[in-house]
Amino acid sequence: MAEVQIKEQSNGKKTQNKKPIRVDMTPMVDLGFLLITFFMFTTNFSKPNAINFSNPPRNTGEPTEINYKNSITFILGKEGKVFYYQADKKDLNDNSLKQVSFDKAQVAKTIETAKANAPKKENFTVIVKPADDSEYKTVIDMLDELALTKSERYGIAEMNGKEKELYQNKVQ
Known part of the structure; x- marks a missing residue:
């Protein structure tokens, strides 16, 4: 030694x-x-946290039409801003796009209220549309809210021209 x-x-x-x-x-x-x-x-190594995405069922040949009364659309904006609407695309205007936040489970309450008012609750669909300037954290927070509200039918899509125009008006 x-x-x-x-x-x-x-x-x-x-x-x-x-x-x-x-x-x-x-x-x-x-x-x-x-x-x-x-x-x-x-040592117990931590398991990676992953969000489970389920694939949609195979196409049966019939197009799926989503009724606006049976769905809610969220637009995720910059700095964690979240807007939603529940209206037909041709009836969209500045008043139909409302802002909500993740504070005090406002997003979850909005989803639950829309689901309770839906005519076919089993077909209720949440549509998430992130803007070009939205943050990754906002998308993940939204997916967490969907998991908390047990929303099984949801989709992520791009905004159309009218939605982009309304979003730009609200952000400015």
Whole structure:
């Protein structure tokens, strides 16, 4: 382990040389690797958090028409702003696009209210449309809200021209 070198002088006396103390670090290195190995085998590694997306059913040949009374559309904007509407596309105007936030579960309450008022609750669909300047965090927060409200039917789509125009008017 540690050794002290003793040097004999020419007159026959043994003296202790104070400088050349040498500590053998080999056992410490071995112990370090053993500890690292032990902690690697006994540590629980965190599992990655993933959102489960389900694929839509195979096309049966019949086009699926989504009634606006049976759906709600969310537009995700910049800086975490969220807008929604529940109207026919031809009836869209500035008054139909309303702002809501993730605070105090407002998005969840909006989804639950729209689902409760839907004529066919089993076919209720949530449509999420992120804007070009929306943040990734906002999309993930929206998907979390869909999971919390147990919304099984949802889709992510692009905004059309009228929606982009209304969104730009609301943001400015």
